[in-house]
Amino acid sequence: MGLLALKLLMSRQRGSKHLGGQIQARNRSVASAAKRKISSCQHSNLQGCKRMAFSGPDLPEDIWRHIHSLLPLRDAARVASVSHAFLRSWKCHPNLTFSRKALGLNGIPCQNDVIARDLTMKVDHILKKHSGKGVKKFRIELYIIVDPCYLNSWLQIATKLRIEELAVVLPSTYNANCYDFPCALFVDDGCRNTIEHLCLGGCAFHPTAGFGNLRRLQLFWVRITVDELGCLIFNSSALEHLTLKYCNTITYLKIPSLLQHLSYLMVSECTKLQLIECKAPNLSTFxxxxxxxxxxxxxSVQVKTMGMCCFAPCNTIYNARANLPSIVPNIETLSISSVSEVINTPIVPVKFLHLKYLSISLEAEHGAFPPVYDYFSLVSFLDACPVLETFHLAVSQTRMKHDSVFGDPSHLRQRREYRHENIKTVKISGFCSAKSMVELTCHILENATSLECLMLDTIDDVDDIGRHVHETGECNPIGRHMIKEAREALLAIERYIMKKVPSTVKLNVLEPCRRCHAFAA
Known part of the structure; x- marks a missing residue:
């Protein structure tokens, strides 16, 4: 795509009809000169003249360098062979990203010594030919086993560059034991203080100081102690984004109040983590x-967007309703995912006074979501959000074990004391015939006075997949139990819900794909 865009740009530069008179005259003179050169080439048949036919428009070298910098590394190397200007700018290419795709090794198995040797030779060749000027990004994302000696030699070169982004992402199979990131190479303040984005994966990291201008830190499968991480964070006062994934040596994360610029924090699957303490006053996304x-x-923490996904059976929704209003009182967007709820959503007086968007995902850990959980209890969660505008409930399961509305359709519960005056959009994915879910839906229709749209999807569509047809022309497979339950859900909608839909509300019911999800009784 990079080469195609470049050719298009050069074509437009040569043939544009919308330029001013002076520029048009210049293009005519360039075209005349090009014709003379081509004619000369035809007579002398010199290879050098043939090359001039591909030299492109006469642009300042800094513009050529900018165009060249926008190309991926592989495309940039290719066009360097057809233009003197690109050959010069190739030696100063600002983005040195060495990935398997960039080096033409995408799709080749990682565990191959020949491929590893070929890869190291390519990287060595590029670095030796590079002038070392103008480099902004230096990224090694190989996902292939490489001799640590080569990695260290490449990083030795990186320390001599005034880089802004440094990444070393190795295979997770390294298990953070095969490679120690050489912090000693970055002890020089001049080098360390130019790095604004540091990304490390699949290695051990033992920093003894911070990075003065570090704004973004990402650690994946990194072995680092609590004290080392604390030292790094404490001495990187410019930090804005912090991401920690699969860092299983961390038991405690402390973020001090001096991180005035920290606005984004993500912590994912750090299995031994027990406590997160954050005092960064401007944290807005967690x-x-x-x-x-x-x-x-x-x-003083001002979190406005929050996502909680707990893969352990720990009643995430219950705890969120009971505790989060006091922990993040200014939250506006909240997404919660739970694999097990055996305690119904509590009724507590504290409210989410600013919450406008609420998404709750219930993902069954063992096929069916626990039948002891009462979907209707979510009414108390909605009541705790007086300015809520959008509510999305997604239930992902392979079979339904709740009591069906058809078993006892009488005495559907109602709670007239709860009014939801600002809810405009409601979507329920994985809608089923469970009596408590039908009761929840009817309650919303009767008490959400500003409701504009209600979508009921009988197939779980948490990630916008499953029911929809993709490029292959087929939907993702769904078990017989849930196809049958989807038919039951459609009948429940027709019998108990449609008659309660006000004329001002648009009802959108999504059923299983009739071609891919056909079910024979």
Missing amino acids: YFNGGQVKLLFGD
Whole structure:
């Protein structure tokens, strides 16, 4: 795509009809000169003249370098062979990203010594030919086993460059034991203080100092102690984004109040983590994915967007309703995912006074979501959000074990004391014939006075997949139990819900694909 865009740009530069008179005259003179050169080439048949036919428009070298910098590394290397200008700018290419795709090794098995040797030779060749000027990004994302000596030699070169982005991402199979990131190479303040984005994966990391201008830090499968991480964070006061994934040596994460610029924090699947303490006053976005942890946020923390996904059976929704209003009182967008809820959503007086968007995902860990959980209890969660505008409930399961509305359709519960005056959009994915879910839906229709749109999807569509047809022309497979349940859900909608839909509300019911999800009784 990079080469195609470049050719298009050069074509437009040569043939544009919308330029001013002076520029048009210049193009005519360039075209005349090009014709003379081509004619000369035809007579002398010199190879050098043939090359001039591909030299492109006469542009300043800094513009050529800018165009060249926009190309992926592989395309940039290719066009360097057809243009003197690109050959010069190739030696100063600002983005040195060495990935399997960039080096033409995408799709080749990682465990191959021949491929590893070929890869190291390519990287060595590029670095030796590079002038070392103008480099902004230096990324090694190989996902292939490479001799640590080569990695160290490449990073030795990186220390001599005034780079802004440094990444070393190795295979997770390294298990952070095969490679120690050479912090000693970065002890020079001049080098360390130019790095704004640091990304490390599949290695051990033992920093003894911070990075003065570091704004973004990403650690994946990295072995680092609590004290080492604390030292790094404490001495990187410019930090804005922090991401920690699969860092299983961390048991405690402490973020001090001096991180005035930190606005984004993601912690995912750090299996031994027990406590997150954050006092960064301007933290606005927080995402967590993992087991049950204790959250301690300072009074001045201003989190507005939050995502909680707990893969352990720890009643995530219950705890969120009971505790989050006091921990993040200014939250506006909240997404919660739970694999097990055996305690119904509690009724507590504290409210989410600013929450406008609420998404709750219930993902069954063992096929069916626990039947002891009462979907209707979510009414109390909605009541705790007086300015809520959008509510999305997604239930992902392979079979339904709740009591069906058809078993006892009488005495559908109602709670007239709860009014939801600002809810405009409601979507329920994985809608089933469970009596408590039908009761929840009817309650919303009767008490959400500003409701504009209600979507009921009988197939779970958490990630916008499953029911929809993709490029292959087929939907993802769904078990017989859920196809049958989807038919039951459609009947429940027709019998108990449609008659309660006000004329001002648009009802959208999504059924299984009739071609891919046909079910024979």
